[in-house]
Amino acid sequence: MSTKAPLVDPFARAIQYLRVSVTDRCDFRCTYCMAEHMTFLPKKDLLSLEELDRLCTAFIGLGVEKLRITGGEPLVRKGILTFFQGMRRHLDSGALKELTLTTNGSQLAKFAAPLAEAGVRRVNVSLDTLDDAKFATITRWGRLSQVLAGIDAARAAGLAIKINVVALKGFNEDELVPITEWCAREGHDLTFIEVMPMGEMSEEARLDQYWPLRDLRARLAEVFTLTDLPDRTGGPARYVRIEETGQRIGFITPLTHNFCE
Template sequence: MAATDTNSAIVLDRAAAAPQPLIDPFARAITYLRVSVTDRCDFRCVYCMSEHMTFLPKADLLTLEELDRLCSAFIAKGVTKLRLTGGEPLVRRGIMTLVESLSRHLKSGALKELTLTTNGSQLEKYAAQLKDCGVDRINVSIDTLDPDKFRAITRWGDLGKVLAGVDAAQKAGLKVKINAVALKGVNEDELADMTAWANGRGMDLTLIEVMPLGETGESRVDQYLPLSLARARLAERYTLEDIDYRTGGPARYVRVKETGGRLGFITPLTHNFCESCNRVRITCTGTLFMCLGQNDAADLRTPLRASESDVPLYAAIDEAIGRKPKGHDFVIDRQHQRPAVARHMSVTGG
């Protein structure tokens, strides 16, 4: 090998060994990665999916080993928080082997937090294993405490099974945060009681506005409840005190004086949270979305599979982060009843 070739190889090896941190065009450090390990789910929530979904062929999905390598590449480039999502992440076959493997980054100190968002249906089975792998906290999606209404919202879900999962998670020592999508005319009258329930069990509750992603067979105009209105109604029952508390995500929190607990608001429509965005998302096929509310994306599966070296992968990640936009374009299209983004939330990861 010529000297110049040898020197080039050394440069490449050094680049792979010392990848550069992820800084977007607006000087925001990208330290939070959300990874959809599957687009499949055992629920069909009315704001997330259509009732009769067509899921990706299993052959199109990254293997668990490829997901591990992809996550590890981002961790090497400065990601310190990793959230596994879906679909429903716990329905992915062999998912705990991935969680266990990724936990090595917690032990090394490279990763500060490994967590996941789940609908809770499989939580009773996996809660203890998650805790053993170093997962300290999880988000559980529960939009109502009414069993009949829960089945109507999820189309297939069993609230009793989900609540048993929450019990198992708390018993295992996991810190649980409840996420609830605020739905006009559906659960808006429950939000105060849900706050009391969650805070009474030592859990934060975060309310989320409907996001116009994908065709679901339901009108987003009919579903959309501005959280500014929800907060005003909650303030009639509770004393809400603004606090400077962050979890690394987009929620803005208040302290509920009467319960002593926290209540969060995620408002992509009434007040977006883009100015401090430190997040990117990867799909289960290896597509990187730099913004949940934009269609621009980057293919990471090709460089991942093209070489055993991570150098091409790092280059593809850097190029994509260089295109990260300042903010999203979410809007409820009242005239045409179209989603702002055609893909479903389950494709990108919640």
């Protein structure tokens, strides 16, 4: 338990959730996320794994109870497993309640079992399509079969899985229901995310791909019965339950208000 004054935001709410990016590097080059020939930070400019451990430990001492590790693709960081193994001491002490990971899934077949041993219980996997050709197009360098094998390995290791889908108009609109039904069959939670202003796309191209989640939700409601949920997990998502499947579906809308205004 923290012995120092906890972190609070300007509205006097305790800050208990922290996201930490351990690398800007990734083994995919998703078109909406980064340039194909990306220039990354020099390694000397990154915090070492030891420094990341000290930083996270300090935040945990200030009351952070949920830690999410992100990238880039965090599992391409050399030696990253030692960082997770180091964080295990905070889980064992009870100071840290949850250690999670957001990943593209490409390295999960290799890392799922040792991550589970280190105390990770949930992973978020970014997956925008279940079509091999479309997956290769959107990621440039990725293989869908590799990601699906990673998801299978994560499930075999006992990890809960949430699928994150970036909603892209004209790209994966036709997969809205199939992806939802696939997640229901596989037992995965699902979150839809509006496309963010990153990568090398022109503003015109980005607007062409922008698919507001209010429209996506309306389309889901034509097929399924949606019930709003009060759940908040510390992140920005708002949730509904699909009554026909019992699934919890999240919606992250970073741009909706800006576009509406």
